[in-house]
Amino acid sequence: MIAYIRGNLTYIQEDSVVVEVHGVGYEIVCANPFVFQSSLNKEVQINTYHYVREDIQVLYGFKNEDEKYLFTKLILVSGIGPKGALAILASVDVDEFVSAIEREDDKFLTSFPGVGKKTARQIILDLKGKLTAMLTISNQTDTHEGRETNGTEQLMEAQEALKALGYTEREIKAVIPELQKENSTNTDEIIRKALALLMKS
Template identity: 70%
Template sequence: MIAYIKGTLINIHEDAVIVDVQGVGYEVFCASPFAFQASLDDKVTIHTYHYVREDTQVLYGFRDEDEKLLFTKLISVSGIGPKGALAILAGVDTQGFIEAIEREDDKFLTSFPGIGKKTARQIILDLKGKLSAIAAIPVQSAGDTPSREISRELQEAREALKSLGYTEREIKTITPELQNVGNTNTDEIVRKALALLMKN
């Protein structure tokens, strides 16, 4: 299996990137291809999942191992294929999605395209308690105080930071402070985040 691709990023499409590895162009399908925009024409390492079926072979690419692991867990859930998993990854940060599973937030899960009530319950049934190692959050037990919910504005701000080249781990370190900003819009959260990241 192909675990990663290391080469020159030569093109970015709406749903995939093209990486040149010693003269061979690999098409790698991604949840957010333009997250790699800053690396265009530069050397990149993209974590990959080699999806093999009788009638197809596809490379799916990810920014880090956490995103790749969440993808593999999602496609193990009945009713979710690779395209559905990518659609989920494109619309949420890893930690926010895992927290939604841990608190059994059906409403949040059904906000993604193709995820109905039945599939949302299946995601919770199959994955609750099995993803805490990906994001730095504890698995809740009976009587625990629920995790603080990440607002949609904060989720959008986190995705904007990723598109600017910041890593998942860098963003996680400032998320608690961003949650204390209060009711505000995405742009203000991004400005606050950039100020915090420049201090670190």
Template identity: 75%
Template sequence: MIAYIKGKVTYIQDDSVIVDVQGVGYEILCANPFVFQTSLNEEVLIYTHHHVREDAQVLYGFKNQGQKSLFTKLLQVSGIGPKGALAILGSVNVSDFVAAVEREDDKFLTSFPGVGKKTARQVILDLKGKLTTMLSISDQPTTDNTIENDTFEGLSEAQEALRALGYSEKEIKTVIPQLQKESTSNTDEIIRKALSLLMKN
């Protein structure tokens, strides 16, 4: 298995990055490839999961071990494949997801694309108690569950508004990392911040 790849980021696409390792270009699928925008043409280390299917071999990439570990755990849940797991990682930080599983927060889990009530319950059934041993939830940005949910929902609503304004998924993905750092849960404020960032790009 390929545990990680260290090389120069030469190209960023909507759903992947190309990393040059001694003249060989590896295509690595990522939840949000644009988090590597600041490392373009620089050497990076990307943690990888080597997914082997009958018809293809795919590399999935992550910025840290926590994201990779959560990805591999999600693949063990019935009803969640690599694309679904990647979509989840692209919408939330690891700590918040672990906290949601531990408190059996169905509403939070069903906010993710492709995750219905049945799959959310399966996630809780399969993963509760199994994530905290390998992932730290002590660095949660918020300790109040309501604030966590409101922030997540505010970000989701802001993304929908940006799409309605005509921004592409590629453009929106470039500003998601910065928006996730915002402490506010107010949708309007998140949209204003996003527009400000988009105009700078």
């Protein structure tokens, strides 16, 4: 198993990064490759999961071990494959997601692409009580209102609005890390910030 890749970050694509190690370029698929933007042409170490099936081999990359751990557990849930797991990681804080599982928050879980009520219940059934030992959760007793203050739902709404305005997935992903730093809970503010960043790029 390839636990991590350390080398020079040479390229960032819409859904992956390329890290060169001793003359070999490793393509690593990530939830949001642009989180590594500041490390372009520098040495990086990316946590990886080597996904192997009869018809495919893929390296998936993560910002930290918590993301990687959650990914490995999600892909074991019936109805969620690697793409679905990455879609979840692309727009949520790991602690927040685990907290939602612990409080059985179906509404939160079904807000992610490809996760219906049946899959949400399966996530809770399979993972409740099994993630907290490995992950550091800031507040597992957060209410749904606590989720609102985190800004995840508003960020997702802003992304949809930007798509409606004609911006591509690649363009939107490029500004998400900056938007997450703002930690805004106002959708309009997030959109305005995003538009300002998009006009600069």
